[in-house]
Structure formats: structure tokens, C-alpha cells
Amino acid sequence: MVPGEVCVLGAGIIGLLTARCLQGRGYTPTLISNTDPRSSSSAAAAGIMLPTFPFHPTSTEFKRRLRWMADSISYLSKYREGQFYTTVRHVEFFRRGVAEGQIPADWLFQSGIYDRSALVTLNFDVDGFGEYAWLDVPHFDTVSLLEAFYADFLEAGGVHLVQTVDRSTVESVSASHVFNCLGINAGSMFGDHTLEPVFGQAIRYPPSRWRFGLGMGDFFVLSSQFGFYLGSPFIRGDGVFGPKRVHYEDLSKFLRTTLPKAAAVVGLEFDGSQLGPPLETVSGIRPFRPGGARVEVERSGSKLVVHNYGHGAHGWAAGWGAAVEAVTKWEGYLHGIQGLKGPRAAIEGTSDWGI
Numbered sequence: 403m404v405p406g407e408v409c410v411l412g413a414g415i416i417g418l419l420t421a422r423c424l425q426g427r428g429y430t431p432t433l434i435s436n437t438d439p440r441s442s443s444s445a446a447a448a449g450i451m452l453p454t455f456p457f458h459p460t461s462t463e464f465k466r467r468l469r470w471m472a473d474s475i476s477y478l479s480k481y482r483e484g485q486f487y488t489t490v491r492h493v494e495f496f497r498r499g500v501a502e503g504q505i506p507a508d509w510l511f512q513s514g515i516y517d518r519s520a521l522v523t524l525n526f527d528v529d530g531f532g533e534y535a536w537l538d539v540p541h542f543d544t545v546s547l548l549e550a551f552y553a554d555f556l557e558a559g560g561v562h563l564v565q566t567v568d569r570s571t572v573e574s575v576s577a578s579h580v581f582n583c584l585g586i587n588a589g590s591m592f593g594d595h596t597l598e599p600v601f602g603q604a605i606r607y608p609p610s611r612w613r614f615g616l617g618m619g620d621f622f623v624l625s626s627q628f629g630f631y632l633g634s635p636f637i638r639g640d641g642v643f644g645p646k647r648v649h650y651e652d653l654s655k656f657l658r659t660t661l662p663k664a665a666a667v668v669g670l671e672f673d674g675s676q677l678g679p680p681l682e683t684v685s686g687i688r689p690f691r692p693g694g695a696r697v698e699v700e701r702s703g704s705k706l707v708v709h710n711y712g713h714g715a716h717g718w719a720a721g722w723g724a725a726v727e728a729v730t731k732w733e734g735y736l737h738g739i740q741g742l743k744g745p746r747a748a749i750e751g752t753s754d755w756g757i
């Protein structure tokens with residue numbers, strides 16, 4: 403396939419890893435996006451790999467997410483430990499049976515990842531939360547990694563065109579093979595209106611002496627050598643980019659009032675007044691698709707479009723696994739293998755592809 407025949411729309415974590423995967427298989431994709439990767443929603447993420455997927459653990463989607471997460475951890479861990487990633491002990495508080503994003507805690511235990519023996523039931527509530535469980539999880543420095551992927555992409559001969567695409571201009575993109583990794587804009591451009599914006603915001607502080615993650619409903623803290631990260635409301639339906647004052651105040655209140663109480667419960671003597679002044683407030687739109695992420699091939703006009711979007715609050719956890727799956731499906735399509743009967747078969751769903 404000649405250079406310029408394949409392009410990747412979107413330079414967030416999904417687009418960059420898809421482009422890197424294509425390069426790894428010998429293709430020369432062009433990256434098209436209207437922002438630098440460091441300005442994407444992906445750069446606002448905490449970079450924690452938690453299996454709090456809002457799908458039942460027996461569902462195909464949950465299992466697929468777990469597989470993608472394992473693939474992503476293994477790929478991202480090739481980057482240097484200490485510089486790009488570390489491991490943190492993360493404590494998740496539950497409202498006596500309900501976890502972040504209204505996921506029943508039981509689902510997490512059923513997944514086998516959270517160990518039920520780690521569940522601690524309190525005989526009092528901390529702001530309505532009466533149980534917690536802990537887990538050691540990988541934590542990736544999202545900004546450094548985006549910079550590293552982007553540098554690797556360019557070093558391998560990749561070209562990035564800074565350009566906005568819409569429904570009409572996508573047809574004029576010169577490539578005939580288009581990977582759609584446009585985050586929250588990925589759906590509407592190709593007629594999928596099931597994609598929902600879920601706004602999130604975080605405040606970054608300089609690194610502190612604490613090393614832990616702590617999740618409590620909508621809020622969470624991640625403190626490592628990469629910095630102290632305080633996030634993030636899950637505001638469904640808010641597709642307006644940019645940090646908002648109201649969330650800054652909510653986050654600051656959580657830091658001052660609830661967090662010290664919760665930290666004390668798990669044996670941390672946390673004192674927020676020892677944090678340096680905030681470095682920056684960041685925000686992003688999580689592209690959530692209630693029916694599950696869309697990773698499939700579709701013919702659209704004169705283009706062969708490979709969709710890779712809808713990863714919601716877990717784009718980093720899904721990133722590499724989903725990229726590999728998208729590229730593998732596309733190659734399968736090109737080579738007419740895996741029992742594919744024609745273009746419609748790929749559009750109809752995922753079962754033909756054995757996931």
C-alpha cells in the first residue's frame with residue numbers, strides 16, 4: 403500500500419496508537435487532526451488502568467475491555483518505568499454496594515480483578531460511603547506518553563496534517579482507507595448518534611510525598627511521582643470543551659473536606675495544605691457509547707472506514723488493544739479472510755470477527 407493511502411483521523415490516544423500500530427505493520431498512515439495530541443481530551447486523563455467498566459462482567463463488552471486493557475498495559479509498559487509509568491495502590495470507596503459510575507461493586511468482584519477479601523466494610527459512613535476495596539494498578543503519565551507516541555510516529559516517517567474534517571470534507575481526504583478515531587466527533591460524522599459526551603475535569607498539582615490513588619463516586623485522586631491529580635466529575639450530556647469554575651470549586655471542596663477524612667480511614671495522614679499551588683486545570687470529553695465501543699469496518703461513500711471510538715472513561719485502558727483489533731479487522735477485510743462474505747457483513751456487527 404503506497405504512502406498516503408491510509409489516514410488516521412484524530413490524534414488522541416486512540417488515533418495515535420492506531421497510527422503506531424499501522425506503522426508497526428509496515429503501513430505509512432497520515433495523521434489528521436485539528437489539535438496537537440497534548441490538547442486532546444486524552445491529555446486530560448489520569449492514566450489509571452482500572453476495570454470499572456460500566457458493563458456487566460459476564461458481557462462480551464466487559465470481557466473485550468479487559469482483554470484490551472491487558473494488551474494496553476503490556477504495550478505501554480515497554481516505555482520506561484519511573485519515567486512513563488508506575489504502580490499505585492488505589493482505594494475505591496463504595497456506597498455500600500455501588501461503585502463509581504453506578505457500577506454495582508459486586509460486578510467488580512465478579513470480574514475477578516477486585517479481590518473480595520480486600521473489601522472493608524466500615525461501621526460508619528464517610529460522606530455516604532461505607533465500604534472500600536484496594537487494588538494495585540498501573541498508572542501512566544498521559545502527557546509524557548502522548549508526546550512519546552507522537553515523537554515516535556514522526557520519527558518513523560509519519561506526517562501530521564493539522565486540519566478540521568467534517569462530513570463533507572472527509573470525502574475529499576486523499577486516502578481511500580480512513581481510520582475514524584475522532585473521539586466525541588467520531589459518531590455523528592458517520593451517522594452514529596448513540597455517542598454521548600461525558601465531561602470531565604481535573605486539577606494538576608506538583609508531585610507531593612504521597613503515593614496513592616483514591617476513588618469516591620465522581621471524585622478521585624492519583625498521587626505519584628508524576629504529580630498530584632485531582633479529578634473529575636462525570637457530567638453526562640455536557641459536550642462543551644473547557645474547564646468550568648463550578649467543577650473547580652467542587653474539586654477544591656472535595657480536597658479540603660472529604661479527602662482528608664477518607665484518607666484517614668485507609669491510614670493515610672493526608673494534609674492538602676502541604677500541596678503546592680495548582681499547576682493547571684484540565685478538562686476533556688469522554689466519548690461514551692452505551693452499546694459499547696465501536697471497532698469495525700464500514701464502507702462509506704468512496705472510503706473504507708475503520709471505526710475506533712466510544713471508549714468512554716477508559717480510552718487509555720483500551721488504547722493499544724482496540725488499535726490492534728481495528729487494524730487486524732481492516733487487514734482481514736482487505737485480505738477477505740475470517741469468513742467475511744461482503745462489505746455488509748462487517749457493518750452488521752462483530753460476531754463474524756469472533757469477539
Ligand SMILES: Cc1cc2nc3c(=O)[nH]c(=O)nc-3n(C[C@H](O)[C@H](O)[C@H](O)COP(=O)(O)OP(=O)(O)OC[C@H]3O[C@@H](n4cnc5c(N)ncnc54)[C@H](O)[C@@H]3O)c2cc1C
Nearest residue numbers: 412413414416436444448449450567585602686717718719
Ligand atoms: C478527566 C478525565 C480523566 C480520565 N481518566 C482516564 C483514566 O484514568 N484512564 C483511562 O483509560 N481513561 C481516562 N479518561 C478517558 C480517556 O481520556 C478517553 O477515553 C480518551 O481520551 C478517548 O480518546 P480518543 O482518542 O477517542 O479521543 P480524544 O482524546 O478526544 O481525541 C480525538 C482527536 O480527534 C480530533 N478531532 C475531533 N474532531 C475533529 C475534527 N472534526 N476534525 C479534525 N480533528 C478532530 C481531536 O483534535 C483529537 O485529536 C479520562 C477522561 C477525562 C476527561
